[in-house]
Amino acid sequence: MSSSTEAYEQAFGALRASGGTGWLPALRREAMDRFSALGFPTTRNEDWHFTSVTPIAEKVFKIAPTRTGPATLSPADITALVIGDPDWHRLVFVNGRFEASLSAFAGLPAEVRVTTLAEALKESPEFVAEHLGKLASGEGQTFTAFNTAFAQDGVVIHVPGGEVVEAPVHIVHIADSHAAGVGIHPRLLVVVEPLAQITIVESYACAGPMSGGYLTNAVAEIEIGNGARVDHYKIQRESTDAFHVGTTQVRQGRDSMYHSFSYAAGAAISRTNVYTQLAGENAEARLNGLYLIDGAQHADHQTFVEHLAPACASRELYKGILDGGSHGVFNGKVYVDPIAQKTDGKQTNHALLLSDHARIDTKPQLEIFADDVKCTHGATVGRLDEGALFYMKSRGLGAENARALLTYAFAAEVLETIEVDALREGLEALAFARFTQSELR
Amino acid sequence: MLKIENLHATAGDKEILKGISLTVNSGEVHAIMGPNGSGKSTLAQIIAGHPGYVVTSGSVTYEGKDLLAMAAEERAQAGVFLAFQYPIEIPGVTNAYFFRSAYNEVRKANGMEELDPIEFLDFMDKKLKLVEMDEAMLHRSVNAGFSGGEKKRNEILQMAVLEPKLAILDETDSGLDIDALRVVAGGVNALRTRENATIVVTHYQRLLNYIVPDFVHVLAHGRIVKSGGKELAVELEARGYDWVMEAA
Numbered sequence: 001m002s003s004s005t006e007a008y009e010q011a012f013g014a015l016r017a018s019g020g021t022g023w024l025p026a027l028r029r030e031a032m033d034r035f036s037a038l039g040f041p042t043t044r045n046e047d048w049h050f051t052s053v054t055p056i057a058e059k060v061f062k063i064a065p066t067r068t069g070p071a072t073l074s075p076a077d078i079t080a081l082v083i084g085d086p087d088w089h090r091l092v093f094v095n096g097r098f099e100a101s102l103s104a105f106a107g108l109p110a111e112v113r114v115t116t117l118a119e120a121l122k123e124s125p126e127f128v129a130e131h132l133g134k135l136a137s138g139e140g141q142t143f144t145a146f147n148t149a150f151a152q153d154g155v156v157i158h159v160p161g162g163e164v165v166e167a168p169v170h171i172v173h174i175a176d177s178h179a180a181g182v183g184i185h186p187r188l189l190v191v192v193e194p195l196a197q198i199t200i201v202e203s204y205a206c207a208g209p210m211s212g213g214y215l216t217n218a219v220a221e222i223e224i225g226n227g228a229r230v231d232h233y234k235i236q237r238e239s240t241d242a243f244h245v246g247t248t249q250v251r252q253g254r255d256s257m258y259h260s261f262s263y264a265a266g267a268a269i270s271r272t273n274v275y276t277q278l279a280g281e282n283a284e285a286r287l288n289g290l291y292l293i294d295g296a297q298h299a300d301h302q303t304f305v306e307h308l309a310p311a312c313a314s315r316e317l318y319k320g321i322l323d324g325g326s327h328g329v330f331n332g333k334v335y336v337d338p339i340a341q342k343t344d345g346k347q348t349n350h351a352l353l354l355s356d357h358a359r360i361d362t363k364p365q366l367e368i369f370a371d372d373v374k375c376t377h378g379a380t381v382g383r384l385d386e387g388a389l390f391y392m393k394s395r396g397l398g399a400e401n402a403r404a405l406l407t408y409a410f411a412a413e414v415l416e417t418i419e420v421d422a423l424r425e426g427l428e429a430l431a432f433a434r435f436t437q438s439e440l441r
Numbered sequence: 442m443l444k445i446e447n448l449h450a451t452a453g454d455k456e457i458l459k460g461i462s463l464t465v466n467s468g469e470v471h472a473i474m475g476p477n478g479s480g481k482s483t484l485a486q487i488i489a490g491h492p493g494y495v496v497t498s499g500s501v502t503y504e505g506k507d508l509l510a511m512a513a514e515e516r517a518q519a520g521v522f523l524a525f526q527y528p529i530e531i532p533g534v535t536n537a538y539f540f541r542s543a544y545n546e547v548r549k550a551n552g553m554e555e556l557d558p559i560e561f562l563d564f565m566d567k568k569l570k571l572v573e574m575d576e577a578m579l580h581r582s583v584n585a586g587f588s589g590g591e592k593k594r595n596e597i598l599q600m601a602v603l604e605p606k607l608a609i610l611d612e613t614d615s616g617l618d619i620d621a622l623r624v625v626a627g628g629v630n631a632l633r634t635r636e637n638a639t640i641v642v643t644h645y646q647r648l649l650n651y652i653v654p655d656f657v658h659v660l661a662h663g664r665i666v667k668s669g670g671k672e673l674a675v676e677l678e679a680r681g682y683d684w685v686m687e688a689a
Binding site for chain 1: 489490491492493512513514516517518522523525528529531532533534539542543544546547550582599603
């Protein structure tokens, strides 16, 4: 046991002193033991080969303080800090603590349950007990176990069969100046019954000024029933001195659809895991993402699609734009079970390096045990296309403008896959301003 | 307007142009014909400023200025336009935005005021009619997923927007059916004035039925081997290229 896990063991003891008996304390205790036993991964661990978490491991992140004074942020501040429509169902957490005064999610269909984890544990403990920690067990995964042991609050979403939630549910996590040195462990549990549909947007942002990093270690578990659909957007714009680890664990039933989009532009070190199991015939997963990093930022993405049933499809498109001395990692794993005949898998990832000092490590991993499958992967690492640059210049665009526009275009191609207009337009405007220093009109 | 003198150019270590001389005056249409690999497209791209070629000797003077010393965008801003043989797809950038940015940069370079998006859409209205394109095309990404014919129309649309003094059409007829050819040629003809000039690079005479040239030049092995009037194109169509190349 390292010195930091020892300190966490003490903190766990203090935090859960009044934990008592029952399934939840047992779940947490088990997670704490798992976390202590595993320790933080080193680069000898294959899944962490290109990402050193030493800066996270050598710190001891404190438990988030409870707010004592009045809320310092207003709903309008939240709207300014995130991308999206303020009219969506919105749950706001500041430094991991739920802020009712900043949240509004009353207009949901009566049968659909959206609550905080704390509330759900009071209202329907059996439901939470049945699902929490089932998909994200933390087995072999330090950060997931870490989250389960320390999660203070989170969101529970239950969409009963056939219900279609029109407006997205927006879960907003803000770190403010009190977050310095704090570990935030948001938890999300989503159960979508057969033929139901919902769109979930998770936003991670910071309300500056920030001094000293914090750790966000988020875990989401999403169960998607037969014929159901979940659109899941994760917009990570943490402070650039923060650390962000986010793991999404999905299980999909027959004919279901999981559409995930990950945007990562913040944090000093970030790791985004998107794992889905295609467990019923004819299910489809679409995993897309864009990361934009600069300076000394490090962004690591790992996806894992398990084809566990016949005739499922997976489509994956990840793009990264790396400037300065930034370092990107993309590891896309696809597993095709012997039973998963007629699998149709396609994985693509492209990185654009804007500087000689930026670096990308990309590793596709296909493990195929069925014989009648179609699985492809393609990766490119490159610079802007000279032919396209010449084309733009030959129309009178200056070299700098042409480069900027082409860089934006590289990002826009994956942003186009976002089906929520306000989100797509917001991120397009953000990317456009970033690369062209002007406004998209 | 354009004076090319003894132009030699290489791509890699291969000499492609081996001494081209050509003078184009305002109001004229020149056709450059020749078999594949003769250097026609290279000449067009060198005039537009493609970075993939090295000019080893000779000169190109455009309106009294040394064209070869100008960057590609400066040439465009000064009124040189190349309709690409293979237009580039730029997913993620709409035609509307791309055209407006290009148009405004050209205007800015010429000391004119920029148009805002509303003014620009108004301006585009007439241009779209010229090439019989729908406004919806403006909101699609540049050439992305366009058919061959749509791409060529889109090139002529850009030409209509930029109103160049010297337009070079590089194999604009390739891959076009007869109706698309008529539309494209109609657009080019409508844009002709006494002040501008057009160079039509083509393998076939077909396009020249619609865009009637004043001069026809045959390029072979990096040199102009024969020049003549529009009747030369008809003769080439009937007899092929071999006889000119043998005579040269």
